[in-house]
Amino acid sequence: MSEILENRATPDAKTQLDIYRRMIRIERNDDATRTQIRRGRITAPYYSARGQECIPSAISVLLNDDDKICTIYRGIHDMVAKDMPLRPLWAEICGRVDGTCKGKGGPMHLTHPETGVMVTTGIVGSSMPIANGFGWAALLDGTKQVTVAYFGDGASNIGAFHEALNLASVWKLPVIFVCQNNGFAEHTRYENGTSVDQISKRAIGYGMPGYTVDGNDPVDVYAHAHAAIARARAGEGPTLLECKTFRFMGHVFGDADGYMTKEEKAEAMAKDPLPIYRQKLIDDGIATAEELDALTAKIEAEVNDAIEFAMACDYPSDDELRRDVFAEEIPA
Numbered sequence: 001m002s003e004i005l006e007n008r009a010t011p012d013a014k015t016q017l018d019i020y021r022r023m024i025r026i027e028r029n030d031d032a033t034r035t036q037i038r039r040g041r042i043t044a045p046y047y048s049a050r051g052q053e054c055i056p057s058a059i060s061v062l063l064n065d066d067d068k069i070c071t072i073y074r075g076i077h078d079m080v081a082k083d084m085p086l087r088p089l090w091a092e093i094c095g096r097v098d099g100t101c102k103g104k105g106g107p108m109h110l111t112h113p114e115t116g117v118m119v120t121t122g123i124v125g126s127s128m129p130i131a132n133g134f135g136w137a138a139l140l141d142g143t144k145q146v147t148v149a150y151f152g153d154g155a156s157n158i159g160a161f162h163e164a165l166n167l168a169s170v171w172k173l174p175v176i177f178v179c180q181n182n183g184f185a186e187h188t189r190y191e192n193g194t195s196v197d198q199i200s201k202r203a204i205g206y207g208m209p210g211y212t213v214d215g216n217d218p219v220d221v222y223a224h225a226h227a228a229i230a231r232a233r234a235g236e237g238p239t240l241l242e243c244k245t246f247r248f249m250g251h252v253f254g255d256a257d258g259y260m261t262k263e264e265k266a267e268a269m270a271k272d273p274l275p276i277y278r279q280k281l282i283d284d285g286i287a288t289a290e291e292l293d294a295l296t297a298k299i300e301a302e303v304n305d306a307i308e309f310a311m312a313c314d315y316p317s318d319d320e321l322r323r324d325v326f327a328e329e330i331p332a
Helices: 013-038 052-058 076-081 086-094 127-141 153-157 159-171 197-208 218-233 262-270 273-283 289-312 318-322
Strands: 068-072 119-120 147-152 175-181 208-215 239-244
Touching: 013 218, 013 273, 013 289, 013 318, 052 076, 052 119, 052 175, 052 218, 052 239, 068 127, 086 153, 119 127, 127 159, 127 175, 147 153, 147 273, 147 289, 153 159, 153 175, 153 197, 159 197, 175 197, 175 218, 197 208, 208 218, 208 262, 218 239, 218 318, 239 289, 273 289
Parallel strands: 068 119, 068 147, 147 175, 175 239, 208 239
Antiparallel strands: none
16 A cells, blocks of 8 residues: 555645635636637647646645746646746747747647746656756755656656656655546556556655545645655655546547546546535635635636737747757857
């Protein structure tokens, strides 16, 4: 079995409300992206993370602006949870010059160092060795910064996973490896491609703590992330968190998701963590329904503003084709 977490931290009321804000920000942004693609206003590959909202939300609430995340092509929710501004995010999704990468990266290659969103990679699993680089830099600089490497369950089967965990453990890097285990690696069911029933069990081979977490329970994710981040900041090294959840959509937008049964998908969607957590906040007296509705309306306005901003931006000019490939000036 994976390790059992002791001395669990519990988020206070303000923190729980902030987690919910980030979850709604993800959900509203995801819904808007799929809507804009369906309407033909943008053309881009899109990998929805609907259903996985509470994982990066409950982690990001514990991170500082200068803490870093490295994520993958199904990672816009990780960036939105880290409070990346939506205007440059949407400009990049739309391929406009005011995007984070001047419109040349698109939704699979977003970055925003100002909020710690360091890299989005289209190569499965490559977030992990890159995160180690940032962790090594933090050690050299003597900072307390931590780096979160997000990846999917399929990525736990490639060489970079094992190499990154081994090196992070050897050097005691301040890296938290977060596997968002949504049950499917592209079009392959978990049990058809992974040899262990819990990815967290693999942590024992690299001398680090490994926990299997309820990825649909923000309080459980928060408790485990709190412990992992505290361990990393104290110089005690990395942690592997396997956050189990379910991917509501197919691998990529337009995927018919025939590898999911209708029954399991319906069961998972009936346990949507968003309305469940919303009701918990109301039942616990943390917020009223009216307050949560007002919060949602505010976030919808933020998303709509970002979309219209992006649509009004110019496309990059032809001379941008040769820029950002090589250094234009070499420092003396």
